Amino acid sequence: MKQSEFDLTQDGRRKTGPTIREIHITPIAVVDPPLLNAAGLHAPYALRTIVELVTDDGISGISEIPGNSGIDAALAESRDLLIGKDVFQLNEIRRVLVNRFGTETAAQRGEAPWDQRKLVHIFSAIEVACLDIIGKVTGRPVVDLLGGKLRDRVPFSAYLFYKYEGAGGKLAFGIDPEAQGWAAARQASALNPAEIVAQAKAMCAEFGFQSIKLKGGVFDPRQEVDAMFALRDAFGPDVPLRIDPNALWTVETAIRYGRELEPILEYLEDPVRGQANMAQVRNALKTPLATNMCTTSFEDIPASIALSSEDIILSDHHFWGGLRASITLAGICETFGRGLSMHSNSHLGISLAAMVHLGAALPTLPYALDTHYPWQSDEVITAGRFHFEDGAVAVPQEPGLGVELDRKALAQLHQNYLDCGLTKRDDEVEMQKVQPGWGFRAVRW
Amino acid sequence: MKQSEFDLTQDGRRKTGPTIREIHITPIAVVDPPLLNAAGLHAPYALRTIVELVTDDGISGISEIPGNSGIDAALAESRDLLIGKDVFQLNEIRRVLVNRFGTETAAQRGEAPWDQRKLVHIFSAIEVACLDIIGKVTGRPVVDLLGGKLRDRVPFSAYLFYKYEGAGGKLAFGIDPEAQGWAAARQASALNPAEIVAQAKAMCAEFGFQSIKLKGGVFDPRQEVDAMFALRDAFGPDVPLRIDPNALWTVETAIRYGRELEPILEYLEDPVRGQANMAQVRNALKTPLATNMCTTSFEDIPASIALSSEDIILSDHHFWGGLRASITLAGICETFGRGLSMHSNSHLGISLAAMVHLGAALPTLPYALDTHYPWQSDEVITAGRFHFEDGAVAVPQEPGLGVELDRKALAQLHQNYLDCGLTKRDDEVEMQKVQPGWGFRAVRW
Helix, strand or coil, X not given: CCHHHHCECCCCCECCXXXXXXXXXXXXXXXXXXXXXCCEECCCEEEEEEEEEEECCCCEEEEEEECCHHHHHHHHHCHHHHCCCECCCHHHHHHHHHHHHCCCCHHHHCCCCCCCCHHHHHHHHHHHHXXXXXXXXXXXXXXXXXXXXXXXXXXXXXXXXXXXXXXXXXXXXXXXCCCCHHHHHHHXXXXXXXXXXXXXXXXXXXXXXXXXXXXXXXXXXHHHHHHHHHHHHHHCCCCCEEEECCCCCCHHHHHHHHHHHCCCEEEEECCCCCHHHHHHHHHHCCCCEEXXXXXXXXXXXXXXXXXXXXXXXXXXXXXXXXXXXXXHHHHHHHHCCCXXXXXXXCCCHHHHHHHHHHHHHCCCCCCCECCCHHHCCCCCECCCCCCCECCEEECCCCCECCCCECHHHHHHHHHHHHHHCCCCCCHHHHHHHHCCXXXXXXXXX | CCCCCCCECCCCCECCCCEXXXXXXXXXXXXXXXXXXCCEECCCEEEEEEEEEEECXXXXXXXXXXXXXXXXXXXHHCHHHHCCCECCCHHHHHHHHHHHHCCCCHHHHCCCCCCCCHHHHHHHHHHHHHHHHHHHHHCCEHHHHHCCCCCCEEEECEEEECECCCCCHHHCCCCCCCCCHHHHHHHCCECCHHHHHHHHHHHHHHHCCCCEEEECCCCCHHHHHHHHHHHHHHHCCCCCEEEECCCCCCHHHHHHHHHHHCCCEEEEECCCCCHHHHHHHHHXXXXXXXXXXXXXXXXXXXXXXXXXXXXXXXXXXXHHCCHHHHHHHHHHHHHCCCEEEECCCCCCHHHHHHHHHHHXXXXXXXXXXXXXXXXXXXXXXXXXXXXXXXXXXXXXXXXXXXXXECHHHHHHHHHHHHHHCCCCCCHHHHHHHHCCCCCCCCCCC
């Protein structure tokens, strides 16, 4: 490619940009089944926000972040900071956003310190969309902007949930009696070990996953541990297993059940709340501990290292401030001998594409990544739903993220958002609709 | 569209390559004055190696690393690993080099663990040249490949040396009696505080430096500390001062003189050898400690953090494995509340350009960077010597590094290399030519 195609000045500099001319922020609601977790129950719709940047020369870059009307408002508020910025100036863009929104302290982040942080969500949205544009104007997939791919396919894990019967969406818990295969299993209830095994078999049959995670923190630990042994019996010793009690166990419970699970677990995720408790549990167990709730930001890293509270950080580019920050996190993990894998929230293909580009660039990928993707049926990209082969997703080779907005689907999913009336995730309220008086507890067993 | 079908996308953008077709490795020798340091005496020539990659479509990318015939041989040996590689695949290029050369352990690195490490030098050479090419094909300066610039000018510090009279080069210690200004001061002796002050005044007058570092570890600490107070008297309290005893002091000496220097030092660099000793000194002093000798690689970081042995890491992209690794190091420093600045060896404009691009992208730059550049008079780039204004260098705006090889100068400097007979830096041997029987000591005072 000749440099003249980049509209260079006489002395070889690019005249302008590409600079951000438009920022489109579209909240959407995607059908989500009634999945159970420590915080309560998933609503019939999961919220996401789709961000599209358009440059002065009409190039579009897109991204997807967790949906929350407060974050959307902050994104809209940051428009004047971002319009006119060169998409390559990611350091400068981050600086102006830090100046506007600050970085929240752990104390300000409250009971769910991993979630709903303005700066990291907003910068993640802008950075990924800018990288999509940079990829398009340089003719390279996003992974090549992160140093290039070290693997052609990125492996994911099955992500099992306890759940009520129902498929989610407009019919609330209503089901489609015609559904077959995974579509049928997805709407089936899973409230005991046998139903969890059935869910795992259907999900693995459909997606080919070769490791399995159970979201726990829902039932008495005895039942959840029994479910893990039932999975082991069903899948044998070659399928790595993980359980995530969502930080709901006491240290004593975590050590007691952790020891019982030691022979069959690949890792134990967030058994307890807080780094000090994690460190206590880690001292007592041989099983590696993973976290996306106790060490959730760069500010948390020094204490994690000092306490040796975890073995594996479950990163999330939406929560750690973008793809390049995630590469820095990978460097920190490598430097301090920690493992790195990925956390997930309910998401569509734009987030999945970003996760896959990042996953392909990481120096090592010892654990299959989390994804909620099988639980979603909607999609917002023109190519439709991503295909999994043997549980892995092929790294897109097209310039940028390699996915394009399906504008008709976007309009429909935005209409869902307007219709459903949800403006932020609140699993406790949803749970109370089913179990009146139910209340979130930070530590339950 | 399948990637195999076309080299270009539908809108004419490139999908494959640029790939490395040629690798040129040219050792050069540049005139260097008889500067003194803890290891002995600079030879009449400083050695550098210039690396040029040429892509399949004839685009050239360049880099410069410390000169050493062993490193040159290893670079040549890595040719077969690199020819045909896409310049964007930096992660893959690093992986094949790690597989070939391994990462040296601290024990393997011996008495000068910061220096002469194959993997980091070779990868630095290849990565910077690849980034130069990527910048050229995308029409962007290298800083934009590191997230974009946060400052237009990168500040450097005056770097004072005790030295014998002489300008270096073919005349060994011979001088040019016609020299004026800094060229005259550069060849003057500096063997006591008054001569150090004269050197500082001439260097600051020429380059506009606004902070000053003295390379110590040469004379009894009493004289070197006196030189620092003489600098303070001459320049006043607004010019930050640093001294680098080159890890030659005992803990007791460092604490004694460190306390005396506390009122006037910006930071104290490597007063002692090893992280444990640094931690002892740091506990006893209020002055921040900086290092490029005690914490010199990612493997050293965990102990540095655990011991709190330093406040400031003096990075060096030649020694830490490239510009992107330096960005990761910056993230580690930011995460753990450490400062970051830059170390220097004798170098020319290609290294300086790379340092400036990196310096412009760093999130914070609290300390002016080190550079030996004023001590060199040769240059290997077509634009000639870099200009310093108020001690700072403007960030190149042209695509890539923004500097081009002067092939005539390269040939001349390579001839110097062949003529001078040096194949690696050995300051002890040079010192013995002047002081027979002189021997390096790891701790002297």
